[in-house]
Amino acid sequence: LQYANTVMRFDYVWLRDHCRSASCYNSKTHQRSLDTASVDLCIQPKTIRLDETTLFFTWPDGHVTRYDLDWLVKNSYEGQKQKVIQPRILWNAEIYQQAQVPSVDFQSFLETNEGLKNFLQNFLLYGIAFVENVPPTQEHTEKLAERISLISIQVFHCLKHEGTGGRTLLVDGFYAAEQVLQKVPEEFELLSQVPLKHEYIENLGECHNHMIGVGPVLNVYPWNKELYLIR
DSSP states (O other): OEETTEEOOOOHHHHHHTOOSTTTEETTTTEEOSOGGGSOTTOOOSEEEEOSSEEEEEOTTSOEEEEEHHHHHHHSHHHHHTSOOOOOOOOOHHHHHHHTOOOEEHHHHHHOHHHHHHHHHHHHHHSOOOEEOOOSSHHHHHHHHHHHOSSOOOOOOOOOOOSSOOOOOOOOHHHHHHHHHHHOHHHHHHHHHSOEEEEEEEEETTEEEEEEEEEOSEEEOTTTOOEEEEO
């Protein structure tokens, strides 16, 4: 099937199993009502009809399935290959300085979608992003964090500093891990396979947390060995 400059290939079993009619699929819970195991592996439609935006199949039992062509593109293997995967830039001090990544002004960040977009683009690309001119109060720090929403990121904001020094040094752990993989792959393998016990204890005021976990320092996807988490 060719549509929107995309040549797609589908198995009839897949098409029958992915019928989105009311009797086969609950659109409110996004669950199939059709028993996949009951679908004949050799099933073929009795008739096929196509108009400008929709593909219609009539199956041997008389059931009619309509597929929106845009939906088929989005859910086909060929269509998914065309999706833009969020890039990720690994960096050290030299790479980051040469990139000259701009900070985002606090007011722009809070009040405009463009400011938020610029922040998120930097964050997704480099893993860090900066907001300037944030008033040194807990209230404004919370406003900033809530603008990003609940995505489990760390926010650093110095509210008061009367001493000297106190430089904040940031390191790209994924860059460091890539260097280990390239230079001493056997040690990368060790860090990604040997489980270690991790413990976090926090007792501040009314906040009491004690969490224990077990896992390797470097977490990789088993199917492609891509690093996704550093403990």
